[in-house]
Amino acid sequence: MNATHHHDAHAHHGHHAPAGPAGLESTEDGYTLALETTALPVDTETELRFRLLGADGLPVTDLTPIHDKLVHLIVVRRDLTRYVHVHPAETADGTWSVRVRLPEAGAYRVFADLAPAALGRPLTLGADLAAGDGAGPAHELPAPARAFAVDGREVTLTGEPAAGEGRRLEFAVARDGKPVTDLQPYLAAYGHLVAVRREDLAYVHVHPDGSPGDGTTEPGPVVAFHAQVPGPGTYRLFLDFKHEDQVRTAEFTAVVR
DSSP, X not given: OOOOOOSOGGGGXXXXXXXXXXXXXXXXXXXXXXXXXXXXXXXXXXXXXXXXXXXXXXXXXXXXXXXXXXXXXXXXXXXXXXXXXXXXXXXXXXXXXXXXXXXXXXXXXXXEEEOBTTTTSOEEEEEEEEETTSOOOOOOOOOOOSEEEETTEEEEEESOOBBTBOEEEEEEEEETTEEOOOOBOSSSSSOEEEEEETTTOOEEEEOBSSOTTSSSOOSSSEEEEEEOBSSSXXXXXXXXXXXXXXXXXXEEEEEEO
16 A cells, blocks of 8 residues: 555544534545445445545545544444444555445445545545345334443443533443453554434544553543534444453443433
C-alpha cells in the first residue's frame, strides 16, 4: 500500500462528538463511500467491497489510522436490532474488502469511519446495504435497561447520554457476579462504543477514557466513556469488549429527551 501514515487519529476522534449527526450521507467534505456490493445473501459470510473516493473521484490512499485500523466499518440493521463491526483491507486496485455475515433479511446501513490525512480529522460516511431482498419485519428495540447479558458476562451501564452535552457513561463487566479485571486490549482500547439514533440513523463512535498501558487505566471491570449525542431520540448503544480472546458486544437502549 502506498499510504503514508501519520499519528493515530483517535486523539481527536473519541472524546469530541461530531458537530451534527454523522453518517447520514455517502459524501461529506468531498469524500465518498461507494459500495460495489449493495446486497448480501442472508446468514452467509460474503465479501463486501467498496471504494473510498476523494473529490477528484480517485481512490483515497493516504489515511491516518484510527485505533490501529485505517477503516472501521459498522453495519446495522435499520431498526438497530443487528450490529456488525469489521475492519476492511485495501486491495491492489484501490478498493476495500471485508467478509460480512448479516444474520437477517432487511435494510441495513453501513458506516465507514476513516481519517483522510489531507482532511486532518476523522469523518463518517454512510451508505445503504440490503440483506436478501431487503425486506423483513421491523423489530421493536428492547426497552431501556441497565444490564445486558452476553456469553455468560453481564455488563451494567451507569449514566445516560443527554442531548447536546457530554456525559460520562460507565460499563462494568462481571461474570458469575464477580467483576472482570482481565479485559484485553481491543484496537488499542478496553472497549469501543457506537451510538446510533433510531429515528434518522445519526451515528456517534466514541472511544473510551484512557488506554491500555497508560499507567492508570485498569483492565476492568469498568470501561468509561465521555459521550455526546446530537439530540433527542431513541439510541441503541453498542459496546465492543474483548475477554478471553473473544470480542463480545453488549447492547443498550437509551431514550434521550
